[in-house]
Amino acid sequence: MAVPSAQEFHWQSLARLSSGRVYHSLAEAGGQLYVVGGCDEAGRPINALDLYSPEVDQWVGLPPMPTPRAGAAVAVLGKQMLVVGGVGKDQRPLKAVEMYNTEEGKWRKRSSLREAAMGISITAKDGRAFAAGGMGADLLPRSILQQYDLRKDVWALLPSMPTPRYDTNTCLLGSKIYVAGGRQCKRCVKSFEVFDMESRSWATLPSLPCKRSYSGVTWDSDGRFHWLGGLRQGGLHQRSKFTNNTNIFDTQHGFWLKSEDTVSMKTKRADFACAVLRGRVIVAGGLGYQPSVMDSVEAFHPEKRKWERLAPMTTPRCSASSIVIRDRLLVVGGVNQIPSSAHEILYVKDEEIL
Template sequence: MSFPSANEFHWQSLAGLASSRVYHTVAEVGGQMYMLGGCDAAGRPCATVDLYSPEGDRWISLAAMPTPRAGAAVAVLGKQILVVGGVGEDQSPVKAVEVYNTEEGRWRKRSSLREALMGVAITVKDGRALAIGGMGGDLLPRAILQQYDLRKDVWAQLPPMASPRYDANIHLLANKLYVAGGRQCKRPIKAFEVYDTETRSWTTLPTMPCKRSYCGVLWDGAGRLCLLGGLRQGGGHQSSKFTKNVNIFDTSHGAWLKSEDTLPMKTKRADFAAAFLRGRMVVAGGLGHEPSALGTVEAFHPQKKKWERLAPMSVPRCSASSLVIRDRLLVVGGVNQVPSNAHEILYVKEEEYL
């Protein structure tokens, strides 16, 4: 397999958002990007829903969500977008569950969660949504695993995890649901577990090498979990520090690679956009040891076994949402001192995106 060189990656600025937003959620349906909710410039959760149309390089306002929210969990079920939990207008978790039909352009309220939750992680298995963990109104993490059947509009409780958590990193690989890290009472945890959807049982895996939050989380095509950078938790009276370390878990061997078998990034950073693009791990923006957000970008070359600098983003920022559609990385919104309306795309092909 050939990998694109560093100078083949190009950034292009696209139409900005109508209003600056952060903590929104993005989803792809039919090769189009939907942007749901988030916080406005005043920090208020909103109900705004926008669709990006590459044909006209413009944002199209869609019907607003019935419930304003930020940081919602979103799953795509066919042509429908399921929106679960999040933070409401009163800055507390919400239990509302709603579905947007992209063909009809309409919202429907569905069966709510049993309790209000934020920081839920969600994926889809066999046409049903699996929702993992979350934080309740009492600010305590949950260990619950819930399954949602859209056709029946029913939530079912499945066996819980051993470690309660919210904001966990999850990945579905065949019939195995991996749950790595997350947070408990604002502190990152190292817990790593896997749920077998066939036997409906949990197995505890070797813990993550270090406690860290706001790291990049990627799964490669070989079934390996890659943890990039982040903010390492300080011990005792030590302060938390940005890191450029890379840790990789090989699911085929059930073990973390030794540190000498991984290569750190060039720049210490956290809260950045991360993606696999044309076989290369790419990290963009975030926060580091600079007074403001980073605009630097780098990518790992598997054959050369080194990280290489790419062209920087036009607008430095952190907390941006990102999505890969048709071998292109879209980075939208985020924060650079204040919420941003920036929208950029990273691509490899020589022709323009639009």
């Protein structure tokens, strides 16, 4: 399939959320978009569950979660949506685990985590969810890797990660779980590790090239990890700096591409939405050296080997949640001085939109 040109990408504003939202979680189940929890405009975790209905371009409020939470980890296991940890109304980590049945429209409480945690990263395969790391109630990072079995409603401990961390990035490729970066207290970590489910063992991969926070992370169809932009941590008496660096790790061969084999983004930015869409890496919005949040969008063309500007988002924002469903990038909520209710979709013009 040919890679679309920059002119073929278009944004459309869709129905807005009922209120501004940030630190919410997005999930796709059965090709439909769900928005789980988050913080409201007053910064309070909420228990809302919303479904976007493309036929009428409306949000439908579904039965609320038993536990209000923000920053929850969400895994979809067939018709079930598993909601794990996060931050509760008292601004402390949660151990509560709840599951929503998308066919029955009902919530059920499930076996809790061993301890309360926020900043968990989760991935799923074959009726099992794998939860990595997290920050405990003592604000210390965890090295725990645990597996949830849907049929048995049981959490089982797997061998711990070599590096404790939270807010890490995980990806399941075949029988391997890749865990990249994350944080320890306020410090970024460069650790990159992989867990082999068959041998039940961890291996250490070459570290991330530098310490950056609020980066964009995507995995392409060739199993390559793209680590984009972010805020580069300053040293003693040095300010952190926005960067446009692009680093790519080849999981098939186990190395980072050399700098001459990668191309930096046009704009230095952090805390932006990003995804791989129709063979192109897309970055949208975020924060940079501009005085306000950004609306600019760019996409990497793999054959031309350059970043190209796309049409800007209608609503500038950072900290937005995003997801790709049916070759469309949906960007929901975020912050533009206050939490935003914006919902926009990026699509290729030769296709019908949602």
